[in-house]
Amino acid sequence: MLKRATNGVLGGLVASTCTTAGLGSQSSLRPCSMARLSILDHIPLPRCMQHFRTLLFLLALFSSGCTGSDPIVVIQLHPTNPDILYIATNDYIYKSRDGGKTWSNLSKGMSYSRVIAMAIDPAYPATIYAGTKGDAVYKSYDGGQRWTSARTGLDDATISSVVNQFVFDPADDNHIFLATTMGVFESKNAGERWVKKMEGMKEVLMVVTLGMDPTRPSVIYAGTSGGVYKTSDQGAHWLQVNKGLVPEGMVKTSRALGVTSVQVDPFAPDTVYAATLAGLYKTTDGATSWVRIGESLQDQMIVAMVLDRARAGVMYLAGRNGIHRSEDGGKTWAAFNEGLATTNIRSLAQSAMDPQVLFAGTNGSGLYKSVDGGAHWQAMPSVFPKD
Numbered sequence: 425m426l427k428r429a430t431n432g433v434l435g436g437l438v439a440s441t442c443t444t445a446g447l448g449s450q451s452s453l454r455p456c457s458m459a460r461l462s463i464l465d466h467i468p469l470p471r472c473m474q475h476f477r478t479l480l481f482l483l484a485l486f487s488s489g490c491t492g493s494d495p496i497v498v499i500q501l502h503p504t505n506p507d508i509l510y511i512a513t514n515d516y517i518y519k520s521r522d523g524g525k526t527w528s529n530l531s532k533g534m535s536y537s538r539v540i541a542m543a544i545d546p547a548y549p550a551t552i553y554a555g556t557k558g559d560a561v562y563k564s565y566d567g568g569q570r571w572t573s574a575r576t577g578l579d580d581a582t583i584s585s586v587v588n589q590f591v592f593d594p595a596d597d598n599h600i601f602l603a604t605t606m607g608v609f610e611s612k613n614a615g616e617r618w619v620k621k622m623e624g625m626k627e628v629l630m631v632v633t634l635g636m637d638p639t640r641p642s643v644i645y646a647g648t649s650g651g652v653y654k655t656s657d658q659g660a661h662w663l664q665v666n667k668g669l670v671p672e673g674m675v676k677t678s679r680a681l682g683v684t685s686v687q688v689d690p691f692a693p694d695t696v697y698a699a700t701l702a703g704l705y706k707t708t709d710g711a712t713s714w715v716r717i718g719e720s721l722q723d724q725m726i727v728a729m730v731l732d733r734a735r736a737g738v739m740y741l742a743g744r745n746g747i748h749r750s751e752d753g754g755k756t757w758a759a760f761n762e763g764l765a766t767t768n769i770r771s772l773a774q775s776a777m778d779p780q781v782l783f784a785g786t787n788g789s790g791l792y793k794s795v796d797g798g799a800h801w802q803a804m805p806s807v808f809p810k811d
Contacts, residue, residue, distance in 0.1 A: 496785025496807070499773040500542045502549055506777060510552070510568065511785060511807060512539040517554060519568050524791065524804045530568035535559050543590035545614075547597040553615060555587025555602070563615050577618030580606060591634045593641050593658075601644065601659065603631040608646060610659055624662035625653055635686035639693045645711060647683030652698055654711050668714035669698065669705050685729040689753075691736040697754070699726040699741065706754055717754040721745075728772040734779035740798060742769035747784060749798055763801035765789050 494513035502508035509520045510530075517539055518527040531539075534554070541555035553574070554562045560575035578585075586605045593599035602609040602618065608631050609618040625631075628650035637643035646653045651666035682701030689695035698705040704718035704726060718724075723745040732738035737753040740760075746767030748757045761767055764784070771785035784792045784801065792801040 493788045493790065493806075495770045495787040496791055497770055498539065498542045499771045499783050499785050499791075500544055500552075501773055501775055501783065503544065503546055503776045504549065506775065506781075508549075508567075509783070510542055510544070511791065512542055512554070513807070514538055517542070517568060518807050524793065526805070527807045530564075531571075533571040534562050541587055541589050543592065543600075545597050546592055546594075551614075553590050553600075555590060555604075557586045558583045560585070561587055561602070561615060561618075574615040575618075576616065577611075577620075578604075578606070578609065588632055589634055591636050591644070593636070594638055595641055601634055601636070603634045603646065605630045607631055608634070608659055608662075621659035622662070623660065624655075624664075625650075627664070628653075632683055633686050635688050635696065637688045637693045638690055643688075643693070643710075645686045645688065645696055645698075647686045647698060652683065652686060652711060652714075665711035666714075667712065668707075668716075684727055687729060687731050689731060689736075690733055695753070697729065697731065697739070699729040701725045701727075704729075704741065704754060718750075718757060721748060721757055727770060730772050730774050730782070732779055733774065733776070738797075740772060740774075740782070742772045742784065744768055747772065747798055760794075760798035761801070762799065763794075763803075764792060765803065 494515055496511050496513055498512035500510040507521055507523045509524055511518050515538070516529050516531040519530050520527050534556075538557040539554050540557055543553045545551035550565065550567045552564045552568050554571070556562065560573070560578040562571040563574040564571050584605070587602055588605070589603040591601040591603070598612060598614040600611045600615060607620050607622045607625070607629055610621045611618050625648065628648040630649040631646050632649070633647040635645040642656055642658045644655050644659060646655075646662065651664065651670040653662040654665045655662045683698055684701060685699040687697050689697070692708070694710040695706065695708050696711055698714065703716055703724040704721075705714045706717045707714045718741070721741070723743050726741050726743050728742040730740040732740070738749065738751050739754060741748050744767065746759060746761035746764060747769055749760045750757050766786050766789040768787045768789070769784050770787045773783045775781035780795055780797045782794045782798050784794070786792070791804045791807055793804055794801045
């Protein structure tokens, strides 16, 4: 029995031996996981299960036996007020109005659903969206004080369905895309109704992550259970773009399922990065072809990625070995872990107002802040209320 099926990894799981498995973008790698990984590395597996080893590791993380604080799976920063922060754990949404000194629980009015994704309306930041496991989408008009269901069109959501990510059209904040384990959905009326947009994605169902070109919002990339797809007409039609990313014949195996983030370079829109549970990939021709980069990183399991919005070529990756930064588009990397009590990082966010300000959420060791681009980190007051 998996007692904590709390996020996109298990929520998006559709598996049969040696065939298909779905890995969502919200994998909670807890502090006790490292010992379990080393054990799994020595378990002999049938040949058809060798690519499944990562999935077995992730499943083990959610079984009983881990203690400590919940992982911080989502960090959302107010676009204009540096004092307002939101985070989501496996159990609740919290909000700080004083820069992270104190926190309040905002989950009242929601069903007991795991929050997997959050988004703040860029034009009206009091409006917040929450994507869940098992209960689709919730929306708040008052900064999280009250929540209402916004699942019309998502009625096929089941207890295992997961909303992984929200993406806003930069030209129209009422125009939103969802990445879910049920596919891609679009709303043109701020979440009042959702429409499925999957034409061309015949091989897949689960969509883990979306990356929109900020200069051409009609261009979107989707990380799915069959690699990466691209649309040039805002989701009306999708084309599989896996050359160099997923070998032929492996689209329906576990090797194709580990895309955790797809992001478009804000300075070079034909440059796109795909972070996966098995390494980092880059394209400079709009996904006509991909190349593997970052192979010098000791840990290739990437759970979070940030492209610096102010400095071309600067990017951050996070995972079990902490945070790494590149200043040359992923050619070389340096560890940026000074001040972190743990290197087991779950989430990463950059301030929209000051690109030197970053926040890192850990798997059980709280929230950290950097004011110098990740060179130094400082622990923030505990998010979790004391008993």
